[in-house]
Amino acid sequence: MPLTLFAGWYRLPLYYQILLALLLGIVVGVAWGSDAAVLALPGKLILRLLGALAPPLILAAIVHTLMTAEFGGRDSLKLARLLILNTLVAIFIGLSVANLIQPGVGADLVVPATHADISQKSANPNPLVTFLDNVPKSLFGPLGDDGKVIGVIFIGVAFGIALRSQRERAIGTAEDLAELALTTLIRVLHWIIAVVPLAVFGIIASIVGTQGFGGFKALGLFVASVIIALTLQAIYYLTRIRFGSWVRPLMVLRGTRDALVTAFSTASSTATMPVTFRCLRDQVGIREKSASLGALVGANFNNDGTALYEAMAALFIAQMLGMQLDLQQQILVVLTSVMASVGAAGIPEAGLVTMTMVFNAVGLPLQFIPILLTVDWFLDRCRTAINVMGDINVSCLIDGKRTGTLGNKP
Template sequence: LGTVGHLVELFLESLIKILHWIIAIVPLAVFGIVASIVGTEGFAPFKALGIFVVSVLLALAIQAGYYLLRIRFGSWVRPGELLRGGRDALVMAFSTASSTATMPVTYAALKDRVGLREQSASMGALVGANFNNDGTALYEAMAALFIAQMVGMDLSFQQQLLVVLTSIVASVGAAGIPEAGLVTMTMVFTAVGLPVQYIPVLLTVDWFLDRCRTAINVMGDMNVSCLLDGKQRG
């Protein structure tokens, strides 16, 4: 058992070392892909990337407004109270880009500062954080449509519907860690035949958009908790 345990330990150490090497060369790989695109197509795709960023931010803002409207008419919590009580969770979600790391802060904010019942707070903050990733679903669908336009691929209505459905499924399976959406995005691209080699182009702006959509994911968890708590304060 001692020898086997030592071999397992060596294997894990080697695996971690290899992962560190991969992480170290990812920026170089992204630079190479971006340089290749600039060399063949110029800077036009990156000008369009600016419009894509603005579009995603606008869509996320609309989604946040929808959440606040649902909370206003579907629960006893007022939107202003939720934003004040949950600001620590939203700020942490934006700063860490991880809904998993934000879970305890979200739970504490909903229970102690907003005043929700423990059952409602735990269901939305702890369970919802693993399955309720609306911001990620929205981003992956918009990213697929953006890349399709960039490469000149005309998606039919059925393909666009497939993008939406696979984005929802992929977002449920996305881990609550930074950049996890880019991993599950390959499933969305593959479903409609989009070239996955263009995904690294999104890495140039994803570090910022990831933080924004994580904040929306956390707001979605808060929305679920408030709706579960009902229209009468417990």
């Protein structure tokens, strides 16, 4: 019976698992009160592993994407310029809305004590805390001079198991090596994502038990703020199409609605790529090269909705903790969001991976990420639709003001 329940649990979509973990965490947090604080430790372990894996995973994704993407000609330079501009505009919109509405102000969450503080207060430190301190904060940290052998063992076991299925694979080119590295890192990421609901349960129970529901009252305003920002980004896309392409905005929306609905329902811009390409070419009438550059090549780099969300999430958590991110820190959020979003389209749960990098860049505690995960299943679908709309925008602008293949005229 337990095995049946276990198998049934993992057959559920991840967002169902997270919602159930949220509800269970609230119940346990209310029932246990301050005693639920101990449940945060497994969640911190999972988030630390995710934070350690994120930088090399993004690095491998960028290297693989740049090696395999087909570039060439003036249109490719225009593609790069449009992708950078769209991402910067998205982050600017996100930061502006978050600074204006300030959805996290008034939550008054308390920054948790560090593990060192816990150890100093106790003559007999918790074994779980000691174990957590030995888990590597970065993938290559244990291989340097920190001297934590347990971290080396963690890395060796994880990648040894992940590479077993690839041990017969032939490596003939540098591209093969880059693909092997990315495949292995994504396999390890799947293992971590599988236990993310456990992190949500433990940390939500801990927050509710020790700090009450203050942190969750602001979530509704945060969701509304993100939707407002994503809507403004969509208006920006359609405005650029109106003045920079032969296609009309309403025509684009009608012709690509299948792609937008697919993006919202699957929460995957990668899975939506062929649908986007077909809609642009067959329904809108964009030239095949323009549709290919925007919907297939550009989609590997374009994550405007995700970058917007990461920037807003960082400000939201900072506001909840009463931390003021100055202009320099917000610029750092912008730079980190841009770099983290490049090449992340093919990574499962890309927003969760890149969020750890953005939080680390400005010193925000990762253990508050589970608060965002409780609404992320919905916002992920919204921002994926915006990511795909960004691909559509780029294709239309590359096609320019010339007549389309279906004979439509401006």
